Amino acid sequence: MERPAPTNSSTQGGKGGRGRSGGKGAGVGGGRGGYPRAVEGLIEAFSSLPGIGRRSAERLALHVLKSPVDEAMVLANAIGQVKTSVVHCSICYGLADGDPCEICVDDRRDRGQVLVVEQPRDMIALEATGMYRGLYHVLMGRISPLEGIGPDDVTIQGLLDRVGEPEKNAGGERVREVILGLNPTVEGDGTAMYLAERLKGLGNQGGEGVGVSRLARGLPTGWQLEYANKAVLADALEGRRSMGGMDDV
Numbered sequence: 001m002e003r004p005a006p007t008n009s010s011t012q013g014g015k016g017g018r019g020r021s022g023g024k025g026a027g028v029g030g031g032r033g034g035y036p037r038a039v040e041g042l043i044e045a046f047s048s049l050p051g052i053g054r055r056s057a058e059r060l061a062l063h064v065l066k067s068p069v070d071e072a073m074v075l076a077n078a079i080g081q082v083k084t085s086v087v088h089c090s091i092c093y094g095l096a097d098g099d100p101c102e103i104c105v106d107d108r109r110d111r112g113q114v115l116v117v118e119q120p121r122d123m124i125a126l127e128a129t130g131m132y133r134g135l136y137h138v139l140m141g142r143i144s145p146l147e148g149i150g151p152d153d154v155t156i157q158g159l160l161d162r163v164g165e166p167e168k169n170a171g172g173e174r175v176r177e178v179i180l181g182l183n184p185t186v187e188g189d190g191t192a193m194y195l196a197e198r199l200k201g202l203g204n205q206g207g208e209g210v211g212v213s214r215l216a217r218g219l220p221t222g223w224q225l226e227y228a229n230k231a232v233l234a235d236a237l238e239g240r241r242s243m244g245g246m247d248d249v
């Protein structure tokens with residue numbers, strides 16, 4: 001009780017800083033303990049983030065400690081903001097500032113086309129190409145029996161609803177085509193097959209079925225054939241495209 005509790009004291013931070021720049025004493029990698037409790041708490045919080053180990057967490061925490069208060073508060077507020085103001089669009093489940101999201105609200109987009117992806121970041125990557133003018137549907141995962149993730153644990157029902165009942169799609173428009181943009185993994189493929197099957201059953205209600213396609217796969221641009229593995233080469237062969245003289249291969 002008598003000892004100073006230097007949780008946020010700047011003098012403590014200053015001393016620590018000098019100690020480090022002097023290159024002696026408790027180094028950053030010098031092991032656990034020794035930090036004031038609040039700093040230790042921040043280190044632990046950072047190290048719970050994906051891809052951040054103990055040492056990086058220490059570096060980040062000490063950086064925050066050194067930063068001016070307003071700069072550190074920008075980080076703290078940004079974390080608060082992201083948890084309070086970002087929502088999932090109720091139509092496509094993409095991340096958005098409002099519901100529905102900007103993409104679903106945009107009536108210049110082709111609302112008859114829905115591209116299904118696993119994660120919001122896939123949608124962001126596809127948007128960045130500027131090549132796609134339809135809508136999305138974010139599954140928020142994929143079916144993975146090994147991890148106990150079933151169809152009800154992702155947003156498959158939302159997709160089936162959009163396709164089956166046009167009023168649940170953006171603008172009340174009928175979905176003509178579902179493009180499966182899942183990752184080319186065992187689980188992604190399994191999920192795609194499951195979706196194709198479920199969508200087939202749905203499409204005939206209005207007399208016209210829904211088309212189901214999937215993104216092309218095979219050799220990445222800039223790749224060299226000799227380094228591609230068997231699965232990639234098999235995909236590339238299967239997905240080959242005519243360059244003239246043949247209608248369909």
Ligand SMILES: [Zn+2]
Nearest residue numbers: 089092101104
């Ligand atoms: Zn949306």
